[in-house]
Amino acid sequence: MFSSLYPFYMVFRVKMFLNIRNGLSVATNSSKVIRQLCTKAAAFENVTNNKQSNESSKNNVVDYRHIYPEFLPDPKPEFRNVLREKLERSDMIARRTQIQIPEFYVGSILAVTSSDKHTPGKNNRFVGICIDREGCGLRATFILRNVIEQQGVEVKFELYDPTLHKIEVLRLEKRLDDKLFYLRDALPQYSTFDPNMEPELLPGGSTVPVNNLKVKLKPKPWLERWERQNLQGVEDLGLPEKFYIRAKELEKPWEKYDLMKDYMKTIPEEEQTEIFSEVQSHLHKLEVTRKQMKRKRVFVKPSKLA
Amino acid sequence: MSIIISTIQKCCVKSLEEKLLALSLTSTTQIREKHKLNPPPRLRNPTWFTKQNRVVKEEFLTHENKEFLREIVQDKVVESESKLPVVSPKEWNDKLQRTGVIARKVGIYPMWLKDGTRIQTTLLQVLDNHVIRYYTPEEYDPPRKQVGGIKNKKGCLLLGAESADPSEFTKEYCGLFRESGVIPKRVLSRFFVSPDAVLPLGTQVNVLHFQVGNVVDVRGKTVDRGFQGVMKRHGFKGMPASHGVTKTHRKGGCIGGGGEKGRVWPGTKMPGHMGNRHRIQKGLKILRINTKYNIMWVSGQAIAGETNSIVTIYDTKLPLRKPTNPVPFPTYIGEIDSTIPEDIYDEQVHMFNDPTISYDEK
Numbered sequence: 001m002f003s004s005l006y007p008f009y010m011v012f013r014v015k016m017f018l019n020i021r022n023g024l025s026v027a028t029n030s031s032k033v034i035r036q037l038c039t040k041a042a043a044f045e046n047v048t049n050n051k052q053s054n055e056s057s058k059n060n061v062v063d064y065r066h067i068y069p070e071f072l073p074d075p076k077p078e079f080r081n082v083l084r085e086k087l088e089r090s091d092m093i094a095r096r097t098q099i100q101i102p103e104f105y106v107g108s109i110l111a112v113t114s115s116d117k118h119t120p121g122k123n124n125r126f127v128g129i130c131i132d133r134e135g136c137g138l139r140a141t142f143i144l145r146n147v148i149e150q151q152g153v154e155v156k157f158e159l160y161d162p163t164l165h166k167i168e169v170l171r172l173e174k175r176l177d178d179k180l181f182y183l184r185d186a187l188p189q190y191s192t193f194d195p196n197m198e199p200e201l202l203p204g205g206s207t208v209p210v211n212n213l214k215v216k217l218k219p220k221p222w223l224e225r226w227e228r229q230n231l232q233g234v235e236d237l238g239l240p241e242k243f244y245i246r247a248k249e250l251e252k253p254w255e256k257y258d259l260m261k262d263y264m265k266t267i268p269e270e271e272q273t274e275i276f277s278e279v280q281s282h283l284h285k286l287e288v289t290r291k292q293m294k295r296k297r298v299f300v301k302p303s304k305l306a
Numbered sequence: 307m308s309i310i311i312s313t314i315q316k317c318c319v320k321s322l323e324e325k326l327l328a329l330s331l332t333s334t335t336q337i338r339e340k341h342k343l344n345p346p347p348r349l350r351n352p353t354w355f356t357k358q359n360r361v362v363k364e365e366f367l368t369h370e371n372k373e374f375l376r377e378i379v380q381d382k383v384v385e386s387e388s389k390l391p392v393v394s395p396k397e398w399n400d401k402l403q404r405t406g407v408i409a410r411k412v413g414i415y416p417m418w419l420k421d422g423t424r425i426q427t428t429l430l431q432v433l434d435n436h437v438i439r440y441y442t443p444e445e446y447d448p449p450r451k452q453v454g455g456i457k458n459k460k461g462c463l464l465l466g467a468e469s470a471d472p473s474e475f476t477k478e479y480c481g482l483f484r485e486s487g488v489i490p491k492r493v494l495s496r497f498f499v500s501p502d503a504v505l506p507l508g509t510q511v512n513v514l515h516f517q518v519g520n521v522v523d524v525r526g527k528t529v530d531r532g533f534q535g536v537m538k539r540h541g542f543k544g545m546p547a548s549h550g551v552t553k554t555h556r557k558g559g560c561i562g563g564g565g566e567k568g569r570v571w572p573g574t575k576m577p578g579h580m581g582n583r584h585r586i587q588k589g590l591k592i593l594r595i596n597t598k599y600n601i602m603w604v605s606g607q608a609i610a611g612e613t614n615s616i617v618t619i620y621d622t623k624l625p626l627r628k629p630t631n632p633v634p635f636p637t638y639i640g641e642i643d644s645t646i647p648e649d650i651y652d653e654q655v656h657m658f659n660d661p662t663i664s665y666d667e668k
Contacts, residue, residue: 091415098660122664122667
């Protein structure tokens with residue numbers, strides 16, 4: 001009984017893999033078996049699903065998982081619990097009614113206003129480049145970096161911390177890498193940003209631009225062995241040949257073809273649609289109210305003093 | 307008159323004779339001390355420790371028959387839940403001990419207090435607790451007897467949680483639930499209660515048994531890590547990685563002295579099995595209660611056990627942190643309906659709906 005069902009099960013699994021990797025680069029030289037299964041899966045999909053209705057929602061989910069990555073739970077099976085995740089999401093939305101958490105990525109420049117007991121005005125504004133974004137649910141965090149008075153400063157903020165008053169995106173862009181920790185070893189000019197910077201507006205409906213800037217690192221000693229990390233946003237490191245040879249030895253080029261590893265690290269697309277369809281209406285409502293508030297603000301009659 | 311005296315004398319003589327006989331018997335006949343040769347076990351399992359799960363064999367049932375069986379089970383569940391026993395509220399005082407509940411550790415996430423400090427909280431989901439059995443103080447025979455006996459002996463209340471299909475259990479296990487009329491449960495746990503705090507069989511205990519702001523103890527089973535070395539199990543330093551050290555990088559080193567005390571002392575920390583033991587986390591404050599999903603948020607993140615493991619919660623035994631205001635006694639009576647708010651927060655805790663925290667300038 002089970003043996004006859006097995007091929008169908010495989011097809012289903014592979015289909016799921018492919019769905020997850022819609023936005024990512026798909027391995028080209030994967031084995032023949034998988035390719036055959038892919039065609040089967042595609043055929044299977046054609047028969048069962050009515051594609052058109054699904055596509056719009058799929059696209060939405062693809063967008064949402066980049067815009068709101070913290071709504072996806074930790075994929076580690078030992079930490080998962082459906083009820084906890086649901087409650088956590090409802091708490092996140094409750095917090096979002098009080099603060100607008102905008103879309104931003106690693107490489108964007110943000111300004112965060114937070115209340116601080118120890119500053120004289122009890123409020124603190126920090127401008128910096130987002131060098132890392134991690135965590136899921138209420139424990140999601142991001143790190144801002146700036147150079148203030150020739151001193152590199154990094155602040156780790158929690159996205160849902162109720163002491164944050166405002167998160168502004170001054171420049172919305174992406175960089176070539178997922179994490180910009182190498183800015184710590186780069187020349188200070190690359191992580192210096194004017195605290196009084198004006199927000200740069202993108203035309204509506206445009207995609208998020210990618211900044212192709214290549215950063216120049218200071219000479220060694222470094223905090224990490226950057227030559228081993230396959231960084232895209234870094235100029236030639238200018239190291240002796242032996243460092244590159246060693247980096248080549250330690251490379252794991254097969255990992256990007258490891259479907260199982262990727263699968264364990266991500267939430268399946270079916271679950272993503274479930275999660276975001278639950279959250280979507282709330283987020284949409286919040287956006288609409290925010291727009292209304294904005295319009296109201298625009299039509300306020302200017303006073304004489306202004 | 308004389309007849310009466312003579313009869314009394316006869317009686318006395320008879321009883322004396324009997325006593326003498328008994329004495330002579332004890333002194334002369336040999337009694338083998340059988341109980342010493344094969345003594346009863348010191349530790350006996352409680353009466354509800356029976357084999358729980360039946361060996362499930364494949365029964366070739368049709369789809370309709372399976373459906374039918376499922377319907378019957380569901381009917382039974384409805385039937386058992388419809389018979390609600392009457393619980394009368396009683397006056398509470400701080401000498402009384404209430405029952406605890408069985409819960410599931412659902413996860414951990416941060417919350418913030420009104421002054422902006424971040425705290426870790428553990429979510430505990432109170433399961434469908436029902437009272438299965440009660441043992442009076444005289445009836446209850448503890449597996450481990452205390453020397454000198456116990457003053458103020460408590461009764462023992464057996465609670466069950468997680469209703470399940472009875473066909474997965476043995477007959478003997480299902481028999482435990484006959485008296486209370488509750489559908490068989492997967493988890494059983496006993497709580498000691500004062501005789502006044504007894505709940506009638508079949509009573510349900512929900513999350514409102516506890517109140518926000520009060521302090522509880524949580525008992526769970528730690529993560530089973532298997533046989534572990536001394537570095538992981540006891541946090542030893544190990545040995546240096548280099549400088550001529552061979553084969554002893556993660557070993558403990560010396561375990562005992564020489565001379566007169568030349569032996570390994572009892573209690574020496576050595577490798578062995580780590581985890582899978584019951585541990586109690588005491589003095590955890592209840593910060594928030596969700597009445598819809600029966601969940602309570604408790605301070606701290608170090609409750610024993612992995613996510614989705616079973617724990618038991620009860621009023622704290624810490625003498626200075628016991629509740630001072632009256633608590634629902636013997637338990638919360640009544641249904642959870644629309645009059646009760648879905649989320650109840652402690653006054654210290656910042657609600658996620660609340661406006662952003664800002665500090666006043668002094």
